[in-house]
């Protein structure tokens with residue numbers, strides 16, 4: 349296949365798929381240019397339809413912590429396909445995956461499988477509303493919890509504001525029930541809880557913010573959330589769809605030692621197939637149908653292929669515990685990028701938590717949404733394109749976390765940092 353066929357593919361895509369894609373960031377809108385079509389993934393690399401190779405730091409937006417095509421995952425899926433794609437009855441692997449999750453995640457005694465992160469947070473919030481009899485939820489500016497109506501609410505600036513919908517199609521009467529306050533700002537959380545006594549069903553947070561670049565929780569923030577929610581009867585929900593089995597084997601709750609009431613999982617737990625879950629104490633989870641009154645269901649939930657992939661991936665992680673290695677490698681990547689920026693006088697700051705990482709091209713360190721918005725998006729766009737040109741695939745947006753996998757090593761790192769330096773020079777000149 350030549351370049352001509354490739355660009356025709358993008359034309360064809362745009363004719364039949366809105367924006368040419370099945371999920372908006374894939375379209376490269378915020379960085380310009382055309383996305384490439386992947387044909388094959390292998391370890392730390394993606395290959396496009398022209399055979400060009402990229403070091404992959406997107407990793408399907410998080411699931412592929414073992415890289416592309418890990419033999420244990422691929423074999424498990426191949427085996428599962430031979431005995432049946434879906435049954436609509438319980439399967440053994442579903443029990444085994446649930447047992448492993450319960451074993452490893454501190455806040456989970458029981459778990460319900462679903463098929464996407466969006467479904468998991470939507471269901472967790474329904475459960476929180478159902479058991480508390482309250483309707484309002486509190487989230488944080490810039491945190492992403494999937495695209496269900498209650499979560500598509502624009503950031504209020506500075507103080508807690510009643511939510512306005514971020515998207516047409518979200519009923520105002522629903523988004524009004526969502527309060528959004530700045531990440532890392534406990535005082536704002538306290539004043540919202542005071543302002544609506546006995547009305548807030550849940551406080552939901554990404555314990556490490558990973559959907560507006562990477563922003564770490566400041567010391568005491570998660571502990572503070574635990575305290576104030578306990579004191580006011582709101583449930584604390586950690587959305588660990590990204591951080592679960594990513595920042596540590598037991599997720600962010602294990603890393604920071606703060607146990608939420610409910611946890612949502614996705615991405616890594618499916619090994620690359622559409623699997624997500626929500627879980628919590630036995631007492632709370634037994635309020636879910638059929639043992640309890642809070643309705644939740646799914647035709648393909650707990651399907652044998654997804655369960656096989658997830659189980660195989662989590663078993664490798666539980667056995668090999670690669671988290672120190674991942675954190676060291678990712679630390680070297682981030683400090684390498686920051687050093688390259690500093691050498692060239694390009695303002696940048698960055699951080700990583702385990703193998704989740706982010707770099708902001710901004711003057712000041714970033715602790716929240718407003719800080720992140722001060723990033724130089726124009727520089728980022730041209731830097732991104734220059735990196736891509738050199739075969740390094742970073743997330744095509746200045747506001748997405750990056751990832752590394754267990755099969756990223758010194759070779760990929762060295763190549764990446766060389767490309768990053770060149771890309772910075774080219775981006776500055778351009």
Ligand SMILES: *Cc1c(COP(=O)(O)O)cnc(C)c1O
Nearest residue numbers: 464465466492493494587589590
């Ligand atoms: C990706 C993500 C979601 C949404 O998951 P989907 O599977 O894309 O619906 C929700 N919450 C967080 C924290 C995520 O990173």
